Amino acid sequence: MTNSDGQLYTIEGFAAALIMLMTAYLVVNATSVYTAGDTHISDMQLEALGSDALNMMGTPTNTTMDVIGTSPLRTIIENDDAITFKTMFLNLTNNRTGLPPDYISRIGSTMDFIQFNASYTCRDLSNNVISTTPISYSRNLTGGEHTVRATKWVIVNEGVCGNGIQHRAVLVEVLMWRD
Amino acid sequence: MARLNDDAQWIILMGFLVSFSFFFLALVINQSTVVGQTTAESVIEFPKNDIRDVRQVIGQSVNDPNLPVIRNDITVLSMNRKGSVLKYTNITNGSATYIQIHYNNGVTEYNENWSYL
Numbered sequence: 529m530t531n532s533d534g535q536l537y538t539i540e541g542f543a544a545a546l547i548m549l550m551t552a553y554l555v556v557n558a559t560s561v562y563t564a565g566d567t568h569i570s571d572m573q574l575e576a577l578g579s580d581a582l583n584m585m586g587t588p589t590n591t592t593m594d595v596i597g598t599s600p601l602r603t604i605i606e607n608d609d610a611i612t613f614k615t616m617f618l619n620l621t622n623n624r625t626g627l628p629p630d631y632i633s634r635i636g637s638t639m640d641f642i643q644f645n646a647s648y649t650c651r652d653l654s655n656n657v658i659s660t661t662p663i664s665y666s667r668n669l670t671g672g673e674h675t676v677r678a679t680k681w682v683i684v685n686e687g688v689c690g691n692g693i694q695h696r697a698v699l700v701e702v703l704m705w706r707d
Numbered sequence: 708m709a710r711l712n713d714d715a716q717w718i719i720l721m722g723f724l725v726s727f728s729f730f731f732l733a734l735v736i737n738q739s740t741v742v743g744q745t746t747a748e749s750v751i752e753f754p755k756n757d758i759r760d761v762r763q764v765i766g767q768s769v770n771d772p773n774l775p776v777i778r779n780d781i782t783v784l785s786m787n788r789k790g791s792v793l794k795y796t797n798i799t800n801g802s803a804t805y806i807q808i809h810y811n812n813g814v815t816e817y818n819e820n821w822s823y824l
Contacts, residue, residue, distance in 0.1 A: 533712065540719050547726040551733045558737040568747035579756040586763075597767070651783050653776065658787050679757070679789065681764035683777060695773040697764060697780035699788050 570706070571676050574642070578678030578704045581620035585613075586680050599682070601700065605648060606686045610664035617644055617702070618666060643667040645675075646702040650688035659689055663700070673705040754791070758817050761785075761793060761810060769797045769806060 585601040588594040604613045621642045645665040651658050669675070680700045687693040761781075768777045778795065785793040791812035798805045806821040 536713075536719065540722065544722065544726055547730055551730050554730075554733040554737045558733075558740055568751065569743045572747040572750045575751065576756075579760075583760075649784055649788050651780050656783060658784060679760070681760050681781065683764065683767055683771065695771050695777060697768065697777045697784070699784045701788065 571674075574704055574706065575676045575678055577621055577642075578644075578676065578702055579680075581617060582678055582680035582700065582702060584620060585616060586682060597683075601680065601682050602684050605663065605682060605684050605698065605700070608663075613646060613664040614666060617646070617664075618642075621704070641706055642704055643673075643707045644702050644704045645669055646700065648682070648688075648698045648700045650696060650698045652689045653691045660701075661688075667707065669703065673707075675703040675705045678702045678704060752814060754812055754815055757789065757791070757812070758810060758815075762808065762819070765795050765806065765808060769804070 582601070585604075586599050588597075588599050593599060600612070600616060603609065604616075621644070643666045645667075646663040647660050648663055649658055649660045679702070681697060682700055683695055683697050685693065685695050688696050688698055764781065768774055768781070771777055774797075781795075782793055785791050789812065791810060793808075793810050795806060795808045797807075803822055803824050806819075808817070808819040808821075810817040
């Protein structure tokens with residue numbers, strides 16, 4: 529004869545097991561989505577930061593510059609001034625309030641969390657072919673970095689792409705990544 | 708028929724209540740992480756900085772004596788490096804100047820008419 533005692537406990541056991549399995553599934557699932565969402569948020573922030581930095585570099589710093597229509601970024605491209613670009617860009621993106629964690633060993637350093645690789649692209653007048661010229665970089669790209677791109681249009685008075693000196697539009701592109 | 712023991716039913720009820728509350732808490736955690744993703748994606752997708760930058764460079768270029776060359780530069784580079792169609796014209800009618808900007812990167816289309824005296 530079958531004993532039918534404790535049927536309610538059995539049903540409760542099944543129900544509890546189902547609920548716990550569902551909960552565990554949802555929690556595990558949530559952590560896997562978290563990485564993707566997190567990546568997008570930091571990408572967005574890094575891209576906004578880079579665009580702002582380039583925008584500041586493309587703005588004349590005083591009225592004398594403004595009258596002749598130039599800006600730090602334009603001067604950098606016209607003079608192939610890699611060092612000024614590097615200093616200015618790293619300052620704009622990496623400087624923060626307070627002392628960097630490595631300030632004892634490297635006095636005068638910034639935190640250097642954001643690395644960059646900058647270049648500009650121009651058009652050859654004779655055949656419409658575009659080519660890219662490096663401006664400056666803080667570290668070599670190895671291919672494993674997760675980079676975002678920030679861009680800025682600049683009008684320069686320079687013989688870009690092998691053409692004669694005249695006013696030309698070039699596109700400055702900066703790849704940025706956190707290190 | 709065997710006797711069903713119906714003692715302590717409130718303990719079973721509490722067990723259900725606690726289980727369900729855990730379930731809903733898990734649901735909240737699950738959904739909370741996705742919120743930032745959709746926001747960040749839509750921010751990245753909308754070319755706010757591109758359009759702002761393009762307007763700025765066009766404003767600089769229209770008074771430049773080398774405008775035809777610069778206009779071609781911007782159109783060609785924009786297509787090749789940013790994957791966006793970008794055309795602009797400026798027409799002078801009497802003392803007024805009109806600038807028409809057309810921008811399309813496949814996701815967002817932006818058209819603008821400027822006029823100034």
